[in-house]
Each structure stands twice: as structure tokens, then as C-alpha cells.
Amino acid sequence: MRFRAKSAALLLGAAIVGAALWWRKNPSACPYGQRFWVEAPHPLITRDRLREVLAPQPGERVLEIGPGTGYYTLHVADWIGEQGRLDIFDLQQEMLDHTMRRATEAGLSNIHPAQGDARELLYSDAAFDAVYLTTVLGEIPDRDAALREIARVLRPGGRLVVGELFGDPHWVSPGKLAAETAQAGLGGFLRHGPAVGYFARLER
Numbered sequence: 517m518r519f520r521a522k523s524a525a526l527l528l529g530a531a532i533v534g535a536a537l538w539w540r541k542n543p544s545a546c547p548y549g550q551r552f553w554v555e556a557p558h559p560l561i562t563r564d565r566l567r568e569v570l571a572p573q574p575g576e577r578v579l580e581i582g583p584g585t586g587y588y589t590l591h592v593a594d595w596i597g598e599q600g601r602l603d604i605f606d607l608q609q610e611m612l613d614h615t616m617r618r619a620t621e622a623g624l625s626n627i628h629p630a631q632g633d634a635r636e637l638l639y640s641d642a643a644f645d646a647v648y649l650t651t652v653l654g655e656i657p658d659r660d661a662a663l664r665e666i667a668r669v670l671r672p673g674g675r676l677v678v679g680e681l682f683g684d685p686h687w688v689s690p691g692k693l694a695a696e697t698a699q700a701g702l703g704g705f706l707r708h709g710p711a712v713g714y715f716a717r718l719e720r
């Protein structure tokens with residue numbers, strides 16, 4: 517009996533590792549049906565730390581790519597105030613609807629959703645003071661295209677903050693991120709926090 521339980525546990529472990537490896541090699545969006553992953557607490561890449569690194573100012577125009585169910589969204593919208601504008605852009609309409617429901621409940625009116633693929637942003641050049649995305653980049657099949665689009669929509673001197681958490685099958689290491697962002701024309705890579713859970717800040 518004990519042997520059977522041990523074998524079952526080993527099999528389950530192997531299946532989870534196998535699925536994570538497969539997922540890592542085949543980037544795709546975390547489905548809305550599995551949103552419990554993004555609703556769980558985000559250790560190390562906390563909201564307070566995002567605020568420190570992104571340094572959002574009242575009145576700024578900010579873009580969040582891949583908000584999911586809005587773990588950071590409502591807070592950022594509050595930090596930039598009513599004069600500010602937070603655009604949220606996600607591949608999945610359900611994620612946007614979920615976040616917007618929460619925004620309405622919280623009485624926030626400065627969040628503007630749009631559905632699409634980060635490889636082709638529908639915003640004009642130099643439209644944003646800052647862009648941020650957390651545990652999103654690794655889900656995008658062509659990261660270079662997405663990073664070039666981000667560089668395009670940031671104003672000169674605008675900030676980009678990328679959050680990554682180890683354990684996410686799509687985790688992007690700081691070394692890889694530094695190389696890929698440099699290639700896309702984003703400079704001044706600064707890592708905040710340990711590699712297993714960090715925010716990287718860059719500038720256009």
C-alpha cells in the first residue's frame with residue numbers, strides 16, 4: 517500500500533515537471549480558467565516593490581501588458597491618480613473583463629482596456645511615460661517583437677519594468693532579459709531583488 521502511494525506521488529511529480537518543461541518550450545498565455553495562479557500572493561515581486569521600482573507619478577500615462585486579473589492594476593491606477601491614465605492590454609478578453617469589474621467595484625475610472633497581442637501594440641509611438649509587465653514576457657512566443665513594440669510606444673527616457681518569478685514555467689532569467697532588452701534598444705538594465713523574484717528597470 518505504502519509502495520503504491522509512493523509510486524503515485526512519483527508519477528504525479530514527474531507529470532508536473534514534464535508539463536512545466538513542455539510549457540516552457542511552448543510559450544502560451546496562462547488560460548483564464550487557471551487564474552488561481554495569478555490570484556495567489558506574488559512573493560518577492562510585491563506591489564510595494566513594484567511601486568518603488570516603477571516610481572509612478574500622479575498624472576502619468578502608463579501601460580500594463582498582461583494584467584491578468586489585476587493583481588497590480590488597481591494599485592497602479594490609484595498611484596497615478598485621477599489625472600493619470602492606465603492602459604491595460606491583454607491577449608484574453610476575459611482577463612480584461614475581470615480586471616475592469618474589479619476596477620468598477622473599487623470606483624476607479626482611469627483604467628482603459630484593450631485586447632490584443634503584445635507583438636503588435638495598437639498604441640502610437642512614444643505614447644507612454646512607463647510600461648510594466650509581470651510574469652508575462654515568457655508567455656509571448658516572439659519576445660523580441662514584443663520588446664521592440666514596447667520600446668516604440670515608450671517616450672524617450674520612459675521606463676520599462678519587467679517582473680519575473682522563478683517557479684513560473686515561463687520565468688525569464690535576468691541575464692537573458694538584459695541581453696534581449698539591449699537588443700530591442702532598451703538600456704540601463706537595473707535588477708531589484710534576487711534572481712528568483714526580481715523587477716528589472718530599464719529606460720528607452
Ligand SMILES: C[S@@+](CC[C@H](N)C(=O)[O-])C[C@H]1O[C@@H](n2cnc3c(N)ncnc32)[C@H](O)[C@@H]1O
Pocket residue numbers: 544545546554555581582583584585586587588605606607608611632633634635649650651652655656657
Ligand atoms: C501569468 S499571467 C500574469 C498576470 C499578472 N501580470 C500578474 O502578475 O498577476 C500572464 C498574462 O499575460 C497575458 N498574455 C500572455 N501572452 C500575451 C500576449 N502575447 N499579449 C498580451 N498579453 C499576453 C495573459 O493573457 C495573462 O493575462
